[in-house]
Amino acid sequence: MDFRLTEEQVSLRESIIRFARSELSHDIRSFETNGSFPWDAWRKCAEMQIMALPFPERYGGCGADFLSTVHAMQALGYACRDAGLVHAIGTQILCGLQILLFGGEEIKDKYLPLICRGEKVFAQAITEPASGSDALSMATRAERQGESYVINGSKIFISNGPIADAVIVFAVTNSEKKALGGISCCIVEKGTPGFKQCKPFEKMGLTTLLNGELVFENCMIPLERMLGKEGQGGIIFSESMEWERTLLPAAHIGTMERVCETSVKYVKERSAFGKSIGSYQSVANKIADMKMNIELGKLIVWKAAMLKGQGKRASLESSVCKLFVSESLKKACLDAVQVHGGYGYMTEYEIERDLRDSIASTIYSGTTEMQQNIISRLMGL
Amino acid sequence: MSVNEMIKQFISSELIPEGSEVPLTDTDHLIDSGIIDSFGIMSLLGFLEEKFSVQISGDDLIPENFESIATISALILEKNGYQLEV
Numbered sequence: 250m251d252f253r254l255t256e257e258q259v260s261l262r263e264s265i266i267r268f269a270r271s272e273l274s275h276d277i278r279s280f281e282t283n284g285s286f287p288w289d290a291w292r293k294c295a296e297m298q299i300m301a302l303p304f305p306e307r308y309g310g311c312g313a314d315f316l317s318t319v320h321a322m323q324a325l326g327y328a329c330r331d332a333g334l335v336h337a338i339g340t341q342i343l344c345g346l347q348i349l350l351f352g353g354e355e356i357k358d359k360y361l362p363l364i365c366r367g368e369k370v371f372a373q374a375i376t377e378p379a380s381g382s383d384a385l386s387m388a389t390r391a392e393r394q395g396e397s398y399v400i401n402g403s404k405i406f407i408s409n410g411p412i413a414d415a416v417i418v419f420a421v422t423n424s425e426k427k428a429l430g431g432i433s434c435c436i437v438e439k440g441t442p443g444f445k446q447c448k449p450f451e452k453m454g455l456t457t458l459l460n461g462e463l464v465f466e467n468c469m470i471p472l473e474r475m476l477g478k479e480g481q482g483g484i485i486f487s488e489s490m491e492w493e494r495t496l497l498p499a500a501h502i503g504t505m506e507r508v509c510e511t512s513v514k515y516v517k518e519r520s521a522f523g524k525s526i527g528s529y530q531s532v533a534n535k536i537a538d539m540k541m542n543i544e545l546g547k548l549i550v551w552k553a554a555m556l557k558g559q560g561k562r563a564s565l566e567s568s569v570c571k572l573f574v575s576e577s578l579k580k581a582c583l584d585a586v587q588v589h590g591g592y593g594y595m596t597e598y599e600i601e602r603d604l605r606d607s608i609a610s611t612i613y614s615g616t617t618e619m620q621q622n623i624i625s626r627l628m629g630l
Numbered sequence: 631m632s633v634n635e636m637i638k639q640f641i642s643s644e645l646i647p648e649g650s651e652v653p654l655t656d657t658d659h660l661i662d663s664g665i666i667d668s669f670g671i672m673s674l675l676g677f678l679e680e681k682f683s684v685q686i687s688g689d690d691l692i693p694e695n696f697e698s699i700a701t702i703s704a705l706i707l708e709k710n711g712y713q714l715e716v
């Protein structure tokens with residue numbers, strides 16, 4: 250077992266850190282105020298080919314292995330303070346992976362180059378107003394009518410939803426079958442009659458990530474827009490979650506590295522009672538916990554990424570990864586605010602934003618409680 | 631033990647809460663009866679890939695392949711011709 254990054258991975262990491270520091274320094278607060286999407290930063294990330302990383306060159310991708318893509322996301326989470334943008338990019342890559350893994354040649358040829366170039370924004374829509382954790386009890390229907398599917402229903406909280414050019418939508422195609430065989434997955438393009446993208450919700454954090462409701466009213470799409478086979482949606486969902494629960498936590502590890510570094514610097518410089526506050530054990534312990542969780546988190550993220558890259562199953566590893574890293578991120582951000590004292594609570598120090606952004610990480614991609622359920626089920630309980 | 635029996639043993643002990651009262655047959659519907667649900671499919675795939683050293687991905691990941699012990703077994707045999715008799 251060798252935990253060192255390869256030379257290419259080191260240089261990828263360094264180039265993304267350099268890029269993010271020089272090109273992604275937009276004033277996040279102004280975007281938070283007006284609720285808009287940082288398009289310039291998105292385009293720069295596309296030019297940097299971050300969204301193209303894990304895709305084959307024939308679709309305009311970089312052909313990087315999944316572990317290297319995960320290292321890139323970790324670097325981006327570290328050097329880019331805009332966690333909403335990082336999440337939007339993660340969503341784009343994850344949509345591409347679903348298309349790569351399950352799409353037919355025509356679908357791959359059509360959509361993957363657009364994903365790689367960041368020319369079109371993609372989203373995936375599973376959650377509904379009445380079904381989140383119990384995702385497969387969804388009510389949205391896609392009924393076959395001749396050479397089309399007609400979709401009716403609505404999806405909620407969808408990342409990139411309000412600005413998406415194409416959405417991977419999960420819907421029931423056979424209500425007689427149990428969820429695992431009765432759900433399918435199809436691609437709906439912006440502008441399709443009957444497809445409405447509602448305006449973004451106001452959120453606690455991740456403000457630059459736009460989340461919204463999508464409504465389908467007799468929305469007709471051709472049969473060729475089905476991703477995978479009819480009835481394969483439930484399995485595509487389970488499979489996709491393994492990639493998602495590895496890729497998004499990679500960015501969270503990066504954020505934790507940044508938060509930890511900022512906190513170390515601050516507690517060394519800040520004095521109280523004639524000594525630096527870092528010399529007080531109850532402050533130092535918080536930093537030690539951050540470091541411990543970063544190191545442990547890296548091991549599980551990299552392990553899950555390696556397994557996925559080798560085409561292996563990582564159901565258990567990806568759930569452990571999702572649960573551990575998101576809870577660690579939330580704790581690290583809360584502790585970072587605490588060790589910064591009053592300054593940590595003020596927006597100027599930008600630590601409070603990391604805390605607000607971190608809260609959602611234990612909710613999306615399956616809540617902490619759902620990860621506990623999955624882990625215990627996989628242990629035979 | 632045959633492939634069918636190994637699969638049956640796994641499903642009976644791991645995927646059916648409290649174990650199976652009525653013995654499973656090779657053609658019982660595992661998805662329609664709810665024995666294989668969204669959690670169960672993860673467990674089952676993990677078991678199959680490890681036990682039979684196969685990779686199940688892409689077009690193989692269709693519900694039809696997991697409908698019964700017979701179809702799961704057929705998938706495994708098609709993937710590597712594996713047959714273990716004890």
Ligand SMILES: Cc1cc2nc3c(=O)[nH]c(=O)nc-3n(C[C@H](O)[C@H](O)[C@H](O)COP(=O)(O)OP(=O)(O)OC[C@H]3O[C@@H](n4cnc5c(N)ncnc54)[C@H](O)[C@@H]3O)c2cc1C
Pocket residue numbers: 340372373374375376379380381382383405406407408409455460609612613614615616617618619622
């Ligand atoms: C920032 C953000 C981005 C998102 N992006 C997307 C997206 O791109 N696409 C998409 O489809 N969805 C997205 N979601 C939705 C997200 O996946 C759901 O919010 C999440 O799965 C939880 O579902 P819910 O909100 O309906 O909560 P519920 O399922 O109603 O859960 C409420 C609470 O009950 C607990 N609970 C529920 N069932 C159980 C159980 N069996 N055992 C123990 N506890 C349980 C949950 O853990 C939670 O604490 C996003 C959400 C957020 C916040």
